[in-house]
Amino acid sequence: MIMKTVDAKGKLCPVPLIMTKKAMSEIKENESLKILIDNDTSVKNVTRFLEEHGMKVHIEKTGNVYTLVVNKTGNIPESTKAEDYCSVEDVTITNYVVAIQRNRLGDGAEELGTILIKAFINTLPETTATPKTIIFLNSGIFLALKDSPVLDSLIKLEQSGVEILTCGTCLDYYKKKEELGVGNISNMYDILERLSQAGNVIYP
Amino acid sequence: MKYSILIFESIHKVMKAEKILAANNIKYDIIPTPKEFSADCGMSVRIDTSVVNIELVKTVLLKNELNFQVHEKK
Numbered sequence: 680m681i682m683k684t685v686d687a688k689g690k691l692c693p694v695p696l697i698m699t700k701k702a703m704s705e706i707k708e709n710e711s712l713k714i715l716i717d718n719d720t721s722v723k724n725v726t727r728f729l730e731e732h733g734m735k736v737h738i739e740k741t742g743n744v745y746t747l748v749v750n751k752t753g754n755i756p757e758s759t760k761a762e763d764y765c766s767v768e769d770v771t772i773t774n775y776v777v778a779i780q781r782n783r784l785g786d787g788a789e790e791l792g793t794i795l796i797k798a799f800i801n802t803l804p805e806t807t808a809t810p811k812t813i814i815f816l817n818s819g820i821f822l823a824l825k826d827s828p829v830l831d832s833l834i835k836l837e838q839s840g841v842e843i844l845t846c847g848t849c850l851d852y853y854k855k856k857e858e859l860g861v862g863n864i865s866n867m868y869d870i871l872e873r874l875s876q877a878g879n880v881i882y883p
Numbered sequence: 884m885k886y887s888i889l890i891f892e893s894i895h896k897v898m899k900a901e902k903i904l905a906a907n908n909i910k911y912d913i914i915p916t917p918k919e920f921s922a923d924c925g926m927s928v929r930i931d932t933s934v935v936n937i938e939l940v941k942t943v944l945l946k947n948e949l950n951f952q953v954h955e956k957k
Binding site: 794797798 | 894897898901913914926
């Protein structure tokens with residue numbers, strides 16, 4: 680028998696909860712449901728939602744995707760509000776990484792790209808969901824040096840818990856190792872690990 | 884911290900202001916124009932008035948024939 684599957688990848692709370700509730704009402708008792716989720720918060724919330732209704736949840740993780748399997752041994756009353764189980768404790772730091780590969784934003788006029796990347800980085804500390812890690816590569820490293828026009832914003836982000844990594848080879852190439860103003864020098868192993876484990880990667 | 888947000892007529896004026904501020908060793912940040920001040924997708928200059936004398940900034944920019952609006956933001 681094919682197991683009914685709810686694909687909630689890319690969906691944020693309360694959507695996975697609502698999808699789960701709907702699917703549970705559509706399967707028969709003792710049938711199983713598979714739920715695919717790609718963020719930790721929704722996994723916790725959906726698990727709590729099902730467990731509080733007397734069901735056991737089996738969780739497996741492959742890459743960035745969690746597979747939750749639940750056997751319908753309990754009943755979720757129609758009146759239950761799934762969105763009430765939506766706790767968003769991780770809202771301040773979410774699972775995305777910003778990888779800055781040059782000292783400009785976008786293609787086109789150089790002076791415009793230069794001003795846009797400054798505005799981009801200066802906006803990051805103002806957002807409610809700051810990235811988990813910011814990575815500087817190639818000419819992007821110039822933005823992490825002591826004389827960077829966005830150094831204050833990067834220091835503010837680091838103090839609020841954002842990890843800042845700068846490519847060591849790139850610092851070496853541009854002979855700027857001594858001038859790093861924020862964060863840590865890193866290598867391709869760490870950088871690849873951060874990129875591969877991120878929920879989303881933004882390349883500005 | 885208290886900031887003054889300087890809003891210019893165009894991105895070209897913002898770039899000109901940047902050059903002037905840098906040449907005068909005045910500390911500034913470029914930020915997207917806060918939504919409460921303008922619906923445009925524009926750029927503004929942010930001055931941290933706890934470290935920079937805003938009157939000096941105004942004088943330097945006006946001397947270079949730049950027009951701008953000043954808004955206060957915490």
